[in-house]
Amino acid sequence: MDNNSIAWKFINGGVAAPKGFYAVGVQAGIKAKDKYDVALVFSQVQAQAAGVYTRNLVKAHPLYLTQRHLQNGLAQAIVVNSGNANACVGVAGDHAALAMAQVVATFMAVPAEDVLVASTGVIGVEMPIDRVLSGIRAASAELLGDMVKGIREPKEISENGAHRAALAIMTTDTTVKERAYELPCEGGVVRLGGMAKGSGMIHPNMGTMLGFLTTDANIASSELQRILREAVDESFNMVTVDGDTSTNDMVLFLANGASGMTLSKEELSNFENMVKTMCIQLAQDIARDGEGASKFMEVKVFGAKTKEDAQKIAKSICGSSLVKAALFGEDANWGRIFTAAGYAGAEFNPEKVDILLGDLIVAQAGRGVAFSEEKAKEILALKDVHIRLNLHMGEEQATAWGCDLTHEYVTINGSYRT
Structure with a gap:
């Protein structure tokens, strides 16, 4: 805002x-x-x-x-x-x-x-x-x-x-x-x-x-x-x-x-x-300030049929351990993003979805497109990483926030009581 x-x-x-x-x-x-x-x-x-x-x-x-x-x-x-x-x-x-x-x-x-x-x-x-x-x-x-x-x-x-x-x-x-x-x-x-x-x-x-x-x-x-x-x-x-x-x-x-x-x-x-x-x-x-976090992740979902659908997908992507691990490794594995959207329990047509890392389109109409791995690496190397999905289903949108999953997170929580 x-x-x-x-x-x-x-x-x-x-x-x-x-x-x-x-x-x-x-x-x-x-x-x-x-x-x-x-x-x-x-x-x-x-x-x-x-x-x-x-x-x-x-x-x-x-x-x-x-x-x-x-x-x-x-x-x-x-x-x-x-x-x-x-x-x-x-x-x-x-x-x-x-x-x-x-x-x-x-x-x-x-x-x-x-x-x-x-x-x-x-x-x-x-x-x-x-x-x-x-x-x-x-x-x-x-x-x-x-x-x-x-x-x-x-x-x-x-x-x-x-x-x-x-x-x-x-x-x-x-x-x-x-x-x-x-x-x-x-x-x-x-x-x-x-x-x-x-x-x-x-x-x-x-x-x-x-x-x-x-x-x-x-x-x-x-x-x-x-x-x-x-x-x-x-x-x-x-x-x-x-x-x-x-x-x-x-x-x-x-x-x-x-x-x-x-x-x-x-x-x-x-x-x-x-x-x-x-x-x-x-x-x-x-x-x-996520425990052990090295990167901040913002996921915006546009074009949803309902706000609830947009929220479910954004939260699902932010919460995916595989997405978070890929973020830590600076790997442009957009398939993990798409998969997390798919099991979010929201209604959308996978064949309409566009996925962007920052301003870089990595998938369009549900399919991967040729993109610069070098450019993707530059985007994922940033402290703040922005992921966007356009569902092309409606007018609603939502944003969720998270962080990457690091070795330090395991270290912190492996000895929390001690």
């Missing part, structure tokens, strides 16, 4: 950029001693809230708690830990997730039901709850101190807290994923902040992927839920790194109305596009 430079602008501050939001990250010793691993995001006032969750039948304990707490569409805080997924550990996991919410509630003087909880890390290991709760107390104390000091000025302090929060939600990520935008409106401005994490165990319908969005716009939870769902369907749900869908992934969205701005129809449309753009950019950040 290219209109973001016209309708809104990039600003600093990450998830704490919107008015009335604060964030902090601390080192609780869940991971290595020098790593941030507990994050707290807080709104000065109760916010409208929305969430989307993994479709894996096996779900982590904090996910169930967050779903219950969000039934009324309201929240005021999000607490996140990395280093332990708090998944598949029985009653102890339920108690740990609840304790995390209760400690935030006690320190920040809000109902426990207004605290949302997320975790990421190793599955099946009981949470080191004493360290986690100690970290939450430290994060709460620091955040309260920031609020008392009026941290909105100087701005750098607020930005530092948000940056540390983004660091604290990382596991095997190698880069921080955070964004913030400002949208001019007739009566002022509204801001949107976001942070995400994800590197491995990423597959359509989200993976070990957490995303947190904040805005100071005045938007009802039902409308927020619609905006979030539509944005996620075209962003996070179009990313695949390795074909595995996690137990913990979720995206949460809080709108506290602190800007005092209720958006007009046109402003709401711009806001929705801004949310979608941020989610797409964060999703692309995740694909680029």
Whole structure:
């Protein structure tokens, strides 16, 4: 989406950029001693809230708690830990997730039901709850101190807290994923902040992927839920790194109305596009940071009969281990691309399909064409590789993102617990 430079602008501050939001990250010793691993995001006032969750039948304990707490569409805080997924550990996991919410509630003087909880890390290991709760107390104390000091000025302090929060939600990520935008409106401005994490165990319908969005716009939870769902369907749900869908992934969205701005129809449309753009950019950040990845892959499918068909094919190609391996080896094996399209479960006529690597046509009307292997090698040697398919079946299109499959991916995941 290219209109973001016209309708809104990039600003600093990450998830704490919107008015009335604060964030902090601390080192609780869940991971290595020098790593941030507990994050707290807080709104000065109760916010409208929305969430989307993994479709894996096996779900982590904090996910169930967050779903219950969000039934009324309201929240005021999000607490996140990395280093332990708090998944598949029985009653102890339920108690740990609840304790995390209760400690935030006690320190920040809000109902426990207004605290949302997320975790990421190793599955099946009981949470080191004493360290986690100690970290939450430290994060709460620091955040309260920031609020008392009026941290909105100087701005750098607020930005530092948000940056540390983004660091604290990382596991095997190698880069921080955070964004913030400002949208001019007739009566002022509204801001949107976001942070995400994800590197491995990423597959359509989200993976070990957490995303947190904040805005100071005045938007009802039902409308927020619609905006979030539509944005996620075209962003996070179009990313695949390795074909595995996690137990913990979720995206949460809080709108506290602190800007005092209720958006007009046109402003709401711009806001929705801004949310979608941020989610797409964060999703692309995740694909680029795929575990061990050396290349970023974007697959665009045009000319589909339905959007669902286009999405299925784009995701299928991005998720194909053979396509990903060919990408790593810089092999212009377009047959693997075509094969992945064929088993995607979408409707199309193979005899109409054109396939391009970058701007190089490698197959036309379902058949291979003579092309320069040298030119193909140059395209596949790039850090960003673009694959395009035209189905010539209709007007719908979709885009998915992924990465190559490298030796390093196996190395990372062969010793993840150790």
